[in-house]
Amino acid sequence: MAWTRDEMAARAAKELRDGFYVNLGIGIPTLVANYIPDGMQVTLQSENGMLGMGPFPYEGEEDADLINAGKQTITELPSSSYFSSADSFAMIRGGHIALSILGGMQVAQNGDLANWMVPGKMVKGMGGAMDLVAGVKRVVVVMDHCEKSGAPKLLKECSLPLTGAGVVDLLITELGVFEINRGKTSVKLLELAPGVTLDEVKAKTEAAFEVAI
Amino acid sequence: MAGKTRNDAADALAGLLFDGMTIMAGGFGLCGIPENLIGAIKESGVKNLTVVSNNCGIDGFGLGVLLESGQIKKMISSYVGENKLFEQLYLSGELELEFNPQGTLAERIRAGGAGIPAFFTKTGVGTLVAEGKEVRDFDGETYVMERGLTADLSIVKAHTGDAEGNLVYRKTARNFNPMMATAGKVTVAEVENLVAIGSIDKDHIHTPGIFVDRIVKGAVYEKRIERVTTRPREEKASA
Numbered sequence: 001m002a003w004t005r006d007e008m009a010a011r012a013a014k015e016l017r018d019g020f021y022v023n024l025g026i027g028i029p030t031l032v033a034n035y036i037p038d039g040m041q042v043t044l045q046s047e048n049g050m051l052g053m054g055p056f057p058y059e060g061e062e063d064a065d066l067i068n069a070g071k072q073t074i075t076e077l078p079s080s081s082y083f084s085s086a087d088s089f090a091m092i093r094g095g096h097i098a099l100s101i102l103g104g105m106q107v108a109q110n111g112d113l114a115n116w117m118v119p120g121k122m123v124k125g126m127g128g129a130m131d132l133v134a135g136v137k138r139v140v141v142v143m144d145h146c147e148k149s150g151a152p153k154l155l156k157e158c159s160l161p162l163t164g165a166g167v168v169d170l171l172i173t174e175l176g177v178f179e180i181n182r183g184k185t186s187v188k189l190l191e192l193a194p195g196v197t198l199d200e201v202k203a204k205t206e207a208a209f210e211v212a213i
Numbered sequence: 214m215a216g217k218t219r220n221d222a223a224d225a226l227a228g229l230l231f232d233g234m235t236i237m238a239g240g241f242g243l244c245g246i247p248e249n250l251i252g253a254i255k256e257s258g259v260k261n262l263t264v265v266s267n268n269c270g271i272d273g274f275g276l277g278v279l280l281e282s283g284q285i286k287k288m289i290s291s292y293v294g295e296n297k298l299f300e301q302l303y304l305s306g307e308l309e310l311e312f313n314p315q316g317t318l319a320e321r322i323r324a325g326g327a328g329i330p331a332f333f334t335k336t337g338v339g340t341l342v343a344e345g346k347e348v349r350d351f352d353g354e355t356y357v358m359e360r361g362l363t364a365d366l367s368i369v370k371a372h373t374g375d376a377e378g379n380l381v382y383r384k385t386a387r388n389f390n391p392m393m394a395t396a397g398k399v400t401v402a403e404v405e406n407l408v409a410i411g412s413i414d415k416d417h418i419h420t421p422g423i424f425v426d427r428i429v430k431g432a433v434y435e436k437r438i439e440r441v442t443t444r445p446r447e448e449k450a451s452a
Contacts, residue, residue: 047316048241048242048385049385050385061443063384064436064438065383066385067241069241070440071440072440072442073440073441073443082384082385082387084387084391084419085241085318085319086391089319089320093320093335093336117341125293126292126315127291127292130316130317130340134335134336134338135335161340162339162341164338165340166339
């Protein structure tokens, strides 16, 4: 049985450490907040200008002036702070954020990440993703192992426009966990999801990888 | 000296608008957008605008209304995924678009307002964003040069302001507003609360009045929420 979205988020949460300042992307990465271990202090940064994101508000208590980078209504914590976008990206670009967990469309064995554009089809923009992968100390990508068509997404080389070159440290898919190490060493398969076979991973992966389970 | 306070949004923009101009508009999504001034720009009919804003509103609200009225020629943004009309206009060639990484956009505006014509950043190195731009190595890392950005007019939204132009933003509605206030040749601020000079704690002013040329109390604030997300009340009892 491959991992569910929540199980992928739970696995990504194992990358958290006490005292970390963390930025979580949209989608499965947002779910990681639900799996912060009890007693561990993790401060969530939202790149639109907030440190210390709290949970979603109770119905009727939404505040139009308080949203996260996914434009969802959120709440503050006693420890929260607000700041401008320039200060926010000083934190990100300046290396003050320990960990970024974000989604991906393609990851290559050289550590390249593509997650912002499909030429001629999807025109949304990169938002803060390029700054995050360029400036955050450790970058973890959580994505489906293959496209809906079945085409692999862990590749020898990305075919889509890059978000960053040589930026991915770790990749988590529903099939397992891969150390990418920014392409400095060969890709290593570190973990398999329960019931997933090595043959299945090999069949669904274009990138070369070593098995280090 | 003529005062900075104006009666309404149209009055606040009087004499400032011209076809082909560049306008910076504060806000992130629909949060902290100068909605009254956007409405007045629509009413003015000014066209061929280049608009610098992180997003472009949604269909029917925020900057989205200026797309519908065909007043925008070009957008400089980091993310426009909330706006279907935007995608249509862009793919059909009716709208020019320059994508900037969000942090690069914020810093270009900060730099522009601070009199810094260019800077180097790691963001975008090795991607489409760096194409055609100067790259340089510093301490063994490669950086790309980005230009400071200014505008003919900046429109910003704050929660509270005074006749001096001092501004205080609220929560995440701050976002791009403080930098944009510094980077307009003229900056017009709209506020929810226009208070007497001296009633804002001087240590808590986010944008000092020197950056603000005109200030107006917004007539109405809709303050739409893009994605209302809540949790059930029961959690309170079990938590």
